Amino acid sequence: MALTREEREQFLAEPHIAALAVDAEEGRAPLSVPIWYQVEPDGTVWILTTQDSRKHQLISKAGRFSLMVDRLEPTIRYVSVEGPVLDTTPATIEKLRELSARYLPAEKVDGYVDFSWNNHGEMVIIRMRPERWVSSDLGTV
Secondary structure (H helix, E strand, C coil): CCCCHHHHHHHHHCCCCEEEEECCCCCCCCEEEEECCEECCCCCEEEEEECCCHHHHHHHHHCEEEEEEEECCCCEEEEEEEEEEEEEEECCHHHHHHHHHHHCCHHHHHHHHHHHHHHCCCEEEEEECCCEEEEEEEECC
16 A cells, blocks of 8 residues: 555654665666665755765766665555755765764764764765655555
């Protein structure tokens, strides 16, 4: 059964790990990788990645990407969003902390943020406005 707009927005607001997909170069399948994401109150979705990553290069070229998140319990549910890139901006340590706090236990955030900020190189935030949605709750097995 398809989810309502409210159900899919609520589901995306939960801290699921997404599968990011973006068109790749000729002769290659789309790039599909796990990634942390955040949802802003207006529904805009953003990810954080290094400036020199393949993800960033392909997203910049394609101008759009998709995220798919799922869970298995208490029911099998998924939401997939696809849309254009709104903007790409330099990451801030505050945004890195916000995203890290969404996924990590509180006692792990500071250590992860310090390590990531000092060792991963320049990072960017890529914001996307969902245009297309695919969602379902398949119930229990």
